[in-house]
Amino acid sequence: MxxxxxxxxxxxxxxxxxxxxxxxxxxxxxxxxxxxxxxxxxxxxxxxxxxxxxxxxxxxxxxxxxxxxxxxxxxxxxxxxxxxxxxxxxEKKYVSMYRRMLFELSENTTKEDQNSITYLLNIPNKFKENKSFLEILFYLDKTGNISEDNVDILENVVGEVSQELLNKIKTYKKETATTTLELLENANLPVSDPPLSIQAVSSTDTEYNNIESLREHVEVIHEVPSETDVEAENYISPLSLHEESKSEVYPMNRKHRGYCVIINNSEFIRSNSRPGTEKDAEELDKVFTWLGFDVVVYNEQKAKQICNIMEDFQMKDHSDRDCFVCCILTHGQSKAIFGTDNEPVNIKSSIVSPFSPSKCKSLAGKPKLFFIQACQGKSEQGSHFIEEDAVVTTNTIPEEADVLIGMSTVDGYISYRHIENGTWYIQALCANLEKMVPKGEDILSILIKVNKEVSEKEHKKKGTILKQMPEPSYTLRMKVVFPIPTSDIVKGQ
Missing domain, CATH: 1.10.533.10 (Death Domain, Fas)
Structure with a gap:
């Protein structure tokens, strides 16, 4: 090319x-x-x-x-x-340790920390209003307040706000000081006491850039390492490789985790209302906000409005986002969900297809997760005893790549909802995301646990034990592992 x-x-x-x-x-x-x-x-x-x-x-x-x-x-x-x-x-770096350190600071500074740091730095309002922390650092560097050999002002202020950010600056100072001493020793130059300023060595010098002992310390926070991380020494001529490593995890390291759209329908023109669905919407909002998503909730949407929402998010720029999540809570039938006007919306063509690579380029290669709580028919699933060697059938695979569709029930059957506690499926999904994400579990492992828990629930009707079996189908090419959130989820009262 x-x-x-x-x-x-x-x-x-x-x-x-x-x-x-x-x-x-x-x-x-x-x-x-x-x-x-x-x-x-x-x-x-x-x-x-x-x-x-x-x-x-x-x-x-x-x-x-x-x-x-x-x-x-x-x-x-x-x-x-x-x-x-x-x-x-x-062995070789184009970007200096100083520039990398500042960039890493910007990537790991919360909005609250940024406000505190810029306040303590006493930066003029015209230089800090509506600015990212990267732009604040740019301003400090440009005006000479900080430089490669003098980050004392930044260190002192950051030390008042965040120990984690302070450690990054200290690590930088320690490593650059060590590098300077190594260069002086290798060049057989006398070392003053205290050591010479690190300004004596430019980050653009060839000798500096080729020091093999320089430890790589800049790593993206929130990224889940693959098993091949520990095998880096097996690579030969890395940048000329034509065969990619078998990475098992989708990247989760962009500026934003992604959008989570929740469509919650309770009242219908020609169907019974769905009491308890507000509990599902509340739990989904709480859990996906905790996971770092920008959650947008739409209540009581007609079929056309649902399609318009999908089109709106299809047209958004997702370049800076890791993935996309859509949760739909409503009535449904086989392969379709209903708007509040009881008009059907086809799941594949109107919900999933708008986010295919050809129609939503900025989500190409990124996971798109759809969780749908809706009946898929009117049949009721009975209960059956199983033998130890029972064989589980495999799920069907949709055409689109990087898609997961988590259905609350298999095609043709109803799913159950408690009028106060919410649905079996969504409540199990939220509970297991909360428990298993901090353990580093991937989404399919979580959904298997959801399947197990929901399948063990029972609804008794006229002496008959009725069951529900969720059905995830997917074309995921790698594992979806959400980074472990930095704060505990807020428990409901």
């Missing part, structure tokens, strides 16, 4: 936040005046080509930048992967 075509394809997956991150990381590589005038990632890539850092024969700098901003899924377009890039960075 021609370089320009490759860069164009990569640019199509990058959002504005990615562009700002790349500009910040390239501040030591591209003159500031040129960075200021840039309007897109393509302009930045073009400048890297002009400087000779990026060429048809060497994508190393691009791989490093994509790795640092957490766009690990795009590395496959360069015929490499995050483990290979991580290993390569032990």
């Amino acid at each position: 021609a370089l320009n075509q490759l860069l164009f394809n990569i640019d199509s997956y990058l959002g504005q936040d990615d562009f700002e991150s790349l500009k910040f990381l390239c501040m030591d590589l591209i003159p500031f005046k040129k960075l200021e005038k840039m309007q897109s990632c393509l302009h930045l890539f073009d400048e890297l080509q002009k400087s000779g850092d990026l060429s048809e024969d060497d994508y190393s700098i691009l791989a490093e930048l994509l790795y640092l901003i957490g766009q690990h899924s795009l590395l496959r377009m360069l015929k490499t992967n995050r483990n290979a890039v991580k290993e390569t960075l032990r």
Whole structure:
């Protein structure tokens, strides 16, 4: 593939936040005046080509930048992967430790911490209003308040706000000081007491960039490592690999986790109401907010309104988001759900299909999860004794890639809802997400547990024991593992 075509394809997956991150990381590589005038990632890539850092024969700098901003899924377009890039960075880095440290700070600073830090720094309002923390750091660096050999002001203020962020600065200072001493010793230069300022060694010096003892310490928080992380030493010529590693986990390291759309229908024109559904909506909102999603709840939606919601989210830019979740609580029939006007909405063509790669490019290659609480028919499932060697049939697989559809019941059957406590399925889903995500379990393992719990429940009707069997179907290519939330979920009273 021609370089320009490759860069164009990569640019199509990058959002504005990615562009700002790349500009910040390239501040030591591209003159500031040129960075200021840039309007897109393509302009930045073009400048890297002009400087000779990026060429048809060497994508190393691009791989490093994509790795640092957490766009690990795009590395496959360069015929490499995050483990290979991580290993390569032990020997050669384009981005200085200083720039990487500041970027890592920006990635791990909460909005509350940012407000406290900018207040203590006494930054003029015109330079901090509606600004990201990366822009605040950019301002401090540009005005000379901080520099590669002087982060004392930032260290003192951060120390008042967050021990975790302070540790990152201390680690940077320790490593740069160690590196300076090593360089001086290797060059047989006398070492002053106290040590010379680390400004004596530029991060752009060839000798500095090739120090093998430099420890890789910048790692994206919230990323769940794959089993191949510990096998990085087995890679040979990492950036020239044509065979990708068998990564088992979808990346969960972008700026935002993603949208979680909840459609909750209770009152219908020609059907019974659904008391208890508000409990399901409340639990879903709480759990997915805890998991880092931007939750949007829509109550009492007609069929056309449901389709419009899907189209609205199809048109959004999901470039900076890890995945998409949609939860629908309503009445239904085989392969369809109902709006409050009792009009059917086809699950595959109107709910799932709008988010296919061809229709929603910014979600291509990312997991799309649909949890649907609705009857899929009028039949009731009886109970049956099983023998130890009973065989479980496999689920059907939808055509779209990277999709999971969690149905509350198998096709043709009803599902059960308690008028006060909510539905069997959604309550089990929320409870097991809460219990198993902190243990690092993937979504399919969680749904298997949900299946087990729901299948063990019983509804007695005229002496007959009735059951419910949820049905997940999926075309996921990797495991969906949500990063462990940093705070405990708020329990209901």
